[in-house]
Amino acid sequence: MIYIGIDLGGTAVKIGAVSASGQVLGKAEKPTRAERPYGEVIRDMAEGIREILGQLNLPEDQIAAIGVGVPGAVNNDTGYVTDCTNLGWMNTDFRGEMHRYFSCPVILENDANVAALAEAKVGISKGTHSSIMITLGTGVGSAIMMDGKLWTGSHGVAGEIGHMILVPDGVACNCGRMGCVERYCSATALAEQARHYSLTYADTMILQMAGGKKENITAKMVVDAAREGDRLGVQLFTNYCRYLAMTIDNVINFFDPEMIILGGGVSKAGDFLLKGVLSYIPAYVMGAERAGTRVVLATLGNDAGIIGAALLGLK
Ligand SMILES: [Zn+2]
Structure with a gap:
């Protein structure tokens, strides 16, 4: 199984497939163009995920989960991005939109928290x-x-x-x-x-x-x-x-x-x-x-x- 990680930034969306041990197996990148409706940004994410599946020659059911780091506040009970001023996303149904493309679990977290988690699992603070x-x-x-x-x-x-x-x-x-x-x-x-x-x-x-x-x-x-x-x-x-x-x-x-x-x-x-x-x-x-x-x-x-x-x- 692979784990998809999405780094949602103000200028670029970075997408990667990662192993359970934290090794990056494949990557894709899309411009954010935050002025667009959020549905288009999420559609590009889905496209990036499909590109990586193609690179790795893996079927969709090999994705264990999709995680996303957001430069703002999120609510994992609802799957909404509640407040992301940088992108102009307020009460945005991220999980619902992503589920139009993939049915696996979708988990949201603030981007600073995501970076700290990465360092603690496989980086300097392990x-x-x-x-x-x-x-x-x-x-x-x-x-x-x-x-x-x-x-x-x-x-x-x-x-x-x-x-x-x-x-x-x-x-x-x-x-x-x-x-x-x-x-x-x-x-x-x-x-x-x-x-x-x-x-x-x-x-x-x-x-x-x-x-x-x-x-x-x-x-x-x-x-x-x-x-x-x-x-x-x-x-x-x-x-x-x-x-x-x-x-x-x-x-x-x-x-x-x-x-x-x-x-x-x-x-x-x-x-x-x-x-x-x-x-x-x-x-x-x-x-x-x-x-x-x-x-x-x-x-x-x-x-x-x-x-x-x-x-x-x-x-
Ligand atoms: Zn202040």
């Missing part, structure tokens, strides 16, 4: 009793694994660390409040700060990388400039690491997990990010035992979404 994954992307998300299971909270919204307040009266957030973690620790925040300060530091390498247009600045450019010793790059990246360390330290002080895993776009900065963050950790974490929490980088990269979604079917 064998740990507790871990928290923090994703540093467009926003900041997190997922909690306890005793090999996801802890999603009594209302399914646990781990919203992106909207914990880090700076009183700080930068305004999409959620309507001010000073949220997301406004300091996301890839978006890093790029936005660089855009803002590029006017004062007109000689910054970041602006050159963006072809002189501040609206083209990305988080990766800031990281690359910091590596090269660019004054603005170093300043912004150092601040970024400090804010992220404070957030991590709050999580450690509160939860004392065995491991904290950093994933998402900014984690691609690798050891450069890890070193920067770790240098601040002793300043904030109380007690030697809590300071024993390992802070590491995600290892599964782009396939984490497919693998984790597929492994939802093992339950």
